[in-house]
Amino acid sequence: MTLKINIIYCLFFLITLSSAIKISIGNNNNDDDGDYYTASVLEFSPSLIYSEKDIISNLKAFEYYANLASKNGSQIIVFPEYGIASGNFNTRDSILPYLEYIPDPKASNEPIIPCRNIEFKNRTILETLSCIAKQNNIVVVADMGDIQPCTNSSSTNDCPSDGRFQFNTLVAFSEAGELIARYHKSHLYNEPFFNPSPTPDPITFTTSFNVTFGMLICFDIMFGQPQTDLIQQYNIKNLVYATEWVNVNYAYAREIQQSWSRLNGANILAANIGMASFFSGSGIYSNGNVLNSFVNPTMKPMTQLLTAKVPKDPSQANIADKQQHSNHHHYQNNIVNELIRSPTSINLTMVPFEPNCQTDAPPITVTADNNGLHCQFTYSSPHMASGASSIPLFSLIAYSGNFNDFFNAQICAVSICSGSTADTCMNNVFDSSIYFDSVSIQGNFESGYHIAPTITTVPIANYFGDYKSGSNAITVSNITNPFLGVGLFSIEWD
Numbered sequence: 001m002t003l004k005i006n007i008i009y010c011l012f013f014l015i016t017l018s019s020a021i022k023i024s025i026g027n028n029n030n031d032d033d034g035d036y037y038t039a040s041v042l043e044f045s046p047s048l049i050y051s052e053k054d055i056i057s058n059l060k061a062f063e064y065y066a067n068l069a070s071k072n073g074s075q076i077i078v079f080p081e082y083g084i085a086s087g088n089f090n091t092r093d094s095i096l097p098y099l100e101y102i103p104d105p106k107a108s109n110e111p112i113i114p115c116r117n118i119e120f121k122n123r124t125i126l127e128t129l130s131c132i133a134k135q136n137n138i139v140v141v142a143d144m145g146d147i148q149p150c151t152n153s154s155s156t157n158d159c160p161s162d163g164r165f166q167f168n169t170l171v172a173f174s175e176a177g178e179l180i181a182r183y184h185k186s187h188l189y190n191e192p193f194f195n196p197s198p199t200p201d202p203i204t205f206t207t208s209f210n211v212t213f214g215m216l217i218c219f220d221i222m223f224g225q226p227q228t229d230l231i232q233q234y235n236i237k238n239l240v241y242a243t244e245w246v247n248v249n250y251a252y253a254r255e256i257q258q259s260w261s262r263l264n265g266a267n268i269l270a271a272n273i274g275m276a277s278f279f280s281g282s283g284i285y286s287n288g289n290v291l292n293s294f295v296n297p298t299m300k301p302m303t304q305l306l307t308a309k310v311p312k313d314p315s316q317a318n319i320a321d322k323q324q325h326s327n328h329h330h331y332q333n334n335i336v337n338e339l340i341r342s343p344t345s346i347n348l349t350m351v352p353f354e355p356n357c358q359t360d361a362p363p364i365t366v367t368a369d370n371n372g373l374h375c376q377f378t379y380s381s382p383h384m385a386s387g388a389s390s391i392p393l394f395s396l397i398a399y400s401g402n403f404n405d406f407f408n409a410q411i412c413a414v415s416i417c418s419g420s421t422a423d424t425c426m427n428n429v430f431d432s433s434i435y436f437d438s439v440s441i442q443g444n445f446e447s448g449y450h451i452a453p454t455i456t457t458v459p460i461a462n463y464f465g466d467y468k469s470g471s472n473a474i475t476v477s478n479i480t481n482p483f484l485g486v487g488l489f490s491i492e493w494d
Helices: 052-071 092-098 124-136 218-222 227-232 253-264 335-339
Strands: 002-005 020-026 036-043 076-078 139-149 164-173 179-184 204-206 212-217 238-243 267-272 282-286 289-294 302-311 346-353 364-370 373-380 394-403 407-416 438-443 449-457 473-477 483-492
Touching: 036 052, 036 282, 052 076, 052 092, 052 124, 052 139, 052 302, 076 238, 076 267, 092 139, 092 164, 124 139, 124 164, 139 212, 139 238, 164 212, 164 238, 179 204, 179 212, 212 218, 212 227, 218 238, 218 253, 238 253, 253 267, 253 282, 253 289, 253 449, 267 302, 282 302, 289 302, 346 364, 364 394, 373 394, 373 407, 407 438, 407 449, 438 483, 449 473, 473 483
Parallel strands: 020 302, 036 076, 036 267, 076 139, 212 238, 238 267
Antiparallel strands: 002 346, 036 302, 139 164, 164 179, 204 212, 267 282, 282 289, 346 394, 364 373, 373 438, 394 407, 407 483, 438 473, 449 483
């Protein structure tokens, strides 16, 4: 059957909600170990911005959590995209009062320390972030808006008619409060008030604990640049990543983060907005291992501080998984689809199926085809948890085509449905009572496509096994966690 689905994108909040606060610490101690560092990420539910006092409210929350992270031994904390100036803006002028001129630390001969610096007295966000880092002796990474005045004669690119570039920007401050990095988001999604970076610019910074980090924001993770340069030219093995990711059941936030970590043999510190289940999913990962993670499965906002001890060299570490598990939540009346409907939709092929749980049943294969893409899913020995009431419905989806005018994509994915009918098979589900001994999925993907494998279990865990980067198939064996889905998301990179 063929239907339409909503696609994933970094959307802006539509409603004002209060947040619940939790703390999660995994694989952490305060020992001084030169082979490790301690990191925190904050999944944060911000105040919507209607005036400067709302900015101050969010910054005060950042100060509180930076202090808490520092007391837990963290040397670096990452805050989410739109955590300060939440995205309830429609025009360039509406966001303008909350933008600040951010100097380029690479172009400065002197350290830039905004904290209690008279030159920054009217740049509240920069000054406050600098002071938070300095007062808590912690590296601070946060997302904010940058304004850069321009003219057609002064700019290498077309200067906007209003005479200014406006950038979605990730900044980093050292423990001394020094601005050490400024990264402009390269790939925007539904952000008409911002300009993309004129060229994807790989930005790095090195900390006092001798780790060099790359920087990405949200949708950037789906594109070849600047991440290819970060990995291949700068040999980055540690990434700070701020996002406002929207979950869909073939590309949940945590699974995309984990996949990036595994494909690149790297660490990623990923902070997402915690407004509700459709925005949620943060974590700390090392070479695909889940050091700590969180997802909010409810329609209520939550704030969660995650902390973990991270190996500086992820290839040399042998780390036990540590994860936060949230309860099951289904959506009624298609509420998620209504809230995150995209400007355009994509057609895909869906094949619903109910796993055969008969004892000693042979491996079973399900197939789906779309625009020349052939997807094949094979499973063996499914069985239900004790006390489970019914066998859940699953669906195999296949898609090949343009992905909402951003890139060409080919997708093969299997996901659990939230109900017993096909119209529930695109809903997000965060819990499961079914186990499979093994599953595999493959597709005849075109050459030149970057393939990201994702595996969704409860709780999230590293089941990548011996998967080789670029392979058009993945087999998952010895699965001990309840199963939610598996997929291969491929994108044509330049």
